[in-house]
Structure formats: structure tokens, C-alpha cells
Amino acid sequence: MRAIDAKQSPDTRERILDAAEALFVEHGFEATSMRLITGRAGVNLAAINYHFGSKEALIQDVFRRRLTWLNEARLSALERFEKEAGGAPLKPHQIVEAFFGVSLRMAADTAHGGHTFMRLLGRTYTEPSAFVRQFLADEYAAVVPRFKQALFRALPDVPPEEILWRFHFMLGAMSYAIAGTDALQLVSGLELDEKDPEALSRRLMPFLLGGLRAPLAGPAAKTRNPRKAA
Amino acid sequence: MRAIDAKQSPDTRERILDAAEALFVEHGFEATSMRLITGRAGVNLAAINYHFGSKEALIQDVFRRRLTWLNEARLSALERFEKEAGGAPLKPHQIVEAFFGVSLRMAADTAHGGHTFMRLLGRTYTEPSAFVRQFLADEYAAVVPRFKQALFRALPDVPPEEILWRFHFMLGAMSYAIAGTDALQLVSGLELDEKDPEALSRRLMPFLLGGLRAPLAGPAAKTRNPRKAA
DNA sequence: GCTCGTTTCAAACGGACGTTTGAATGATAC
DNA sequence: GTATCATTCAAACGTCCGTTTGAAACGAGC
Numbered sequence: 001m002r003a004i005d006a007k008q009s010p011d012t013r014e015r016i017l018d019a020a021e022a023l024f025v026e027h028g029f030e031a032t033s034m035r036l037i038t039g040r041a042g043v044n045l046a047a048i049n050y051h052f053g054s055k056e057a058l059i060q061d062v063f064r065r066r067l068t069w070l071n072e073a074r075l076s077a078l079e080r081f082e083k084e085a086g087g088a089p090l091k092p093h094q095i096v097e098a099f100f101g102v103s104l105r106m107a108a109d110t111a112h113g114g115h116t117f118m119r120l121l122g123r124t125y126t127e128p129s130a131f132v133r134q135f136l137a138d139e140y141a142a143v144v145p146r147f148k149q150a151l152f153r154a155l156p157d158v159p160p161e162e163i164l165w166r167f168h169f170m171l172g173a174m175s176y177a178i179a180g181t182d183a184l185q186l187v188s189g190l191e192l193d194e195k196d197p198e199a200l201s202r203r204l205m206p207f208l209l210g211g212l213r214a215p216l217a218g219p220a221a222k223t224r225n226p227r228k229a230a
Numbered sequence: 231m232r233a234i235d236a237k238q239s240p241d242t243r244e245r246i247l248d249a250a251e252a253l254f255v256e257h258g259f260e261a262t263s264m265r266l267i268t269g270r271a272g273v274n275l276a277a278i279n280y281h282f283g284s285k286e287a288l289i290q291d292v293f294r295r296r297l298t299w300l301n302e303a304r305l306s307a308l309e310r311f312e313k314e315a316g317g318a319p320l321k322p323h324q325i326v327e328a329f330f331g332v333s334l335r336m337a338a339d340t341a342h343g344g345h346t347f348m349r350l351l352g353r354t355y356t357e358p359s360a361f362v363r364q365f366l367a368d369e370y371a372a373v374v375p376r377f378k379q380a381l382f383r384a385l386p387d388v389p390p391e392e393i394l395w396r397f398h399f400m401l402g403a404m405s406y407a408i409a410g411t412d413a414l415q416l417v418s419g420l421e422l423d424e425k426d427p428e429a430l431s432r433r434l435m436p437f438l439l440g441g442l443r444a445p446l447a448g449p450a451a452k453t454r455n456p457r458k459a460a
Numbered sequence: 461g462c463t464c465g466t467t468t469c470a471a472a473c474g475g476a477c478g479t480t481t482g483a484a485t486g487a488t489a490c
Numbered sequence: 491g492t493a494t495c496a497t498t499c500a501a502a503c504g505t506c507c508g509t510t511t512g513a514a515a516c517g518a519g520c
Contacts, residue, residue: 012467028357030260034508044469049509051467123356126409127258165433172406173399173441179356180402203395207441211403214440217432242497264478274499279479281497 013051015041021062021113025120029059029129060135063124066106066117071143073102078146089153096208099147100174104201107178122179125171155212162216170208177204243281245271251292251343255350259289259359290365293354296336296347301373303332308376319383326438329377330404334431337408352409355401385442392446400438407434 019041023032034055038045052058077098081090107118124132151163177200249271253262264285268275282288307328311320337348354362381393407430 028258028260028359030258031359033506035506044467045508046469046510047467055508125406126353126356129258129261162433166437169403169407169434169437172410173403175410176355176402176406177399180405202447203392204399206444206447207396207399210444211437211441214436217436263476265476274497275478276480276499277497285478 012041012043012047015043016048016051016058017062017065018113020058021116021120024059024062025116025123028123029127029132056131059132062120063132063135063139066114067121067139070103070106071139073106074099075143075146077102078150082150089156090150092151092154092212093205093209095147095150095154096170096205096212100170100208101201101205103174104178104204108198108201119179122175122177125175158216166212166214169211173208173211174204242271242273242277245273246278246281246288247292247295248343250288251346251350254289254292255346255353258353259357259362286361289362292350293362293365293369296344297351297369300333300336301369303336304329305373305376307332308380312380319386320380322381322384322442323435323439325377325380325384326400326435326442330400330438331431331435333404334408334434338428338431349409352405352407355405388446396442396444399441403438403441404434 016037020032020037023037023040026032027036034048035045037058038047041047048055048058052061078090078095081094081098085094103118106114109115124136127133148164148167151167152160155163246267250262250267253267253270256262257266264278265275267288268277271277278285278288282291308320308325311324311328315324333348336344339345354366357363378394378397381397382390385393
């Protein structure tokens, strides 16, 4: 009856994945109904449960389809730099390039859906749904420690905890820059130039490096007068 | 029958707003049912429609309750610096302090719900729902142009477009740092120290300033080999 | 041409959703 | 005590949700 683990019927499966990916970006997971997905994909409502098993499983497959490739690309970029360095610590800009540069290049690919997926991924970092969070944690388990270690070696004078915070901030700036394009208009009236998908990368990479290498704050916090919220 | 515009019944209204705020952060707008909200608030299901009119109106009131105050605090902080400067351009760190410092101080207020609200606000920047986006745009219309202009004056050597991008990146780093605490654990195993709510501010502000003042990229993009996504 | 496993399809399932209703309750003014 | 208002309450409304079902259509192997 069912063929949940099978690889058959490439057409229907791919059509569903494409439609779901686009609709998840547009409306979020909860607000995207299976009837909306199957309607856009031009397939029968029951096709999702037949091919994927459930809506949750579909969501996971939407991520798996591209995230595995993305993380492998990040790792191989890092390893290429490490081979070039021959045992010496990498430069910070190389590590940032390997992780964020690869991501931004995928986000610049509007032809094959990479752009849509990266918007979805950025949105999802703030998604509270438990099973999505767990899934992302598993997918990142292999790649994050490698980048952490590379950063520790590249910035021996910066406390490791500070590096982790800054990695977190960089991830946020990128995710938001990709996922929150509406907010960009809100703030500035700017719009992403579709003709030049590399523009974001050219703007963002210097910002990330500037933040990563910012001087450390002194031991005394420089906040002024803590104030209560209303 | 209805008293949608009235200010009566402070207790029920506030209980609903508090419960909704917390649950929206935890589950998102769509996944938070009115039965869940009223159950947590200890009020009758019909109370939301009676006091607010609809679920959408409740969502807007959850934001309005704190966002108006936040934006006024941002503006007054900016104006205080401008008065001190007496017509001279502000320092970048003052502008960043006025906008992001005020926000982070609200996010550090765990006692009066400011922390919960700032997490919700951060989440919402990537929320695609149309009416929420429009609402946020209206609320920010008065404050954003003021900060834009202050930044243009503070950084006369940086192209205005570049400044807008970097403001966008800073907003992303902060939103994500506040809203995506789960992702922080994912990346690093770090956890926010509840005992020291100022920690985030002390870490984030130098990062934001480092990114804002980062050297401009040369006219020639330094990307290497554009690659297609699978 | 028949068989068998895979895929598609229309229809229905129980349940949860946001909203509405009309009566009960409570408090205030006369 | 009675009238008047705002508020609370249990119950029900119609709709949409994710999922399941059983039959129809399809396609490859013999």
C-alpha cells in the first residue's frame, strides 16, 4: 500500500516538495494546509500522506532535501581552506566565507529554489515548533563543532564564549537578512535587486567580519541607567 | 452588548494579554488557539471576542500595549543625545545605544514581561502574516526615518544605501539574538544567564558597532566561484 | 491478456478552530 | 426592591484541518 521509504514517483514527490517549500515561506507551517499544497502542486490531497506519511514528515523532507547538501558544502569549503593552510590556523574571513559565503551563494540562486529554501531556513530559526527544532539540531550536529573549533584557533585572543556569541549574532544577521526582506522595505524602502543576487553577500560579509573582529568590551559594563519597562 | 473600545474590566483584559503574549512566543500566532489563551488566563472562551472583537485584534493589542512605549523610549533617547550634541552629528555608538540599547534593556526586563514581548517582536519580523506586517510598518513609521537621518549624519563617508543595509543587519542580529535563544543552544550549548540579563547587551553592542563601522568592500566583489545549488 | 504492485482519486472521518448566541450573573443608581 | 448596564458563561454554529478509506487507474513482467 504505502511506500514511505521508497524513491519512486519522482514527479509527484518533487512537485509536492516545491509547492510546500514555497508556501511554507509565504505562510508558515501551521497556516499552510495540505489542501493548499496539493492544490498548488496539482496532485491529489491524499498524495502527501501516501508519499511522505504525514505533514510533519513532509516538513522534514523539505528541509532534508537541501540542508544536507548545504552543510556538506559548508564543510567541504572549510576543509579546502584547512588543506590550503596546511595545519596553520585559518583566517577569520576564510571561516566566515566557508559558512556564510556558501549559504549566501545558495540564497542567491533564484533559479533552482535555493533562494526560497534559504528564506525558509532563516524563518525557521525562530520557529518554536519542537520537532523542527530537534530536526535542525540533528542536521547541524556534524558541522557546527567543526566551525567552532576553527574559530577558536583563528581567534586565540578572544574568549571562546565570546566567539560563540558572535557566531550566534552572525547567524542572526544573515538569517534575518535573507528571511526578513519585508522588514528591509519596512526600515528603508530598499528592495533586494533581483538582477544582482550577489548584492546581499557583498553587503553582508564585511558587516559580519566587522562584528566578529570588534574590540572586546571592557570588564565594566557601560550601560547607563537600567530602566523598568512600563 | 460589546465594549470593544472601552477601557473597562482591566483584570480580564490584562490576563488575556499576558497569556496571549506568552503563548504567541511559545507557539506562534496560528498555533495558539483562543481556547489555549483563555484557558491559561482563567477566563471564559468568549471573553476574547467580547473584549477585543477578534483574534486578529487581540494580536494587534498585544503589540500595541508595549510597542508604542518602546518606540517612544527609542525616540526620546535619540532626542536626548541630540540635545546634548547641540546640532553636531551624533556618534554612531549613541545612535546604536538609543535604538538597540533601549530595546535590549526592555528585553532584559524579565519581571514585567518585557523579555517575553521582545522575543515575540523578534519572531514577528520574519512573520509573513500580512496584517501583522502592515501593523508593524505603521508603528515604526514615526521612528525609523529619524534614526536613518541620524545615521546619515553620523557617517558622512558611508553611502546612505550601505547604512540602510547595515541598520537592517543590526536589526537582524538583535532580533535573532533575543528571539532565537533555542538556536543559541543549538549552535553552542550556551544558555542565557537569567541571573545576568544585561549579558546579552554587553555582548551584542560591540558586535553591532563593529559591523556598523566595518570597512567598505572594494568596488570589485571578492566572491570566488559562483556555484549552482543542487 | 492477465496479474500484481504502485499510484491516484473522490469521499468521508473525527476533531479543533474562531465566532456567535442567549441566558445567567454581577454591580450601580434610583 | 427594581431597573439598567456591563460582563461572564455554557453551548452551539459552520468551517477547515490532517488523516484514512476503498475503489479506480496505471504500468511492467510474463
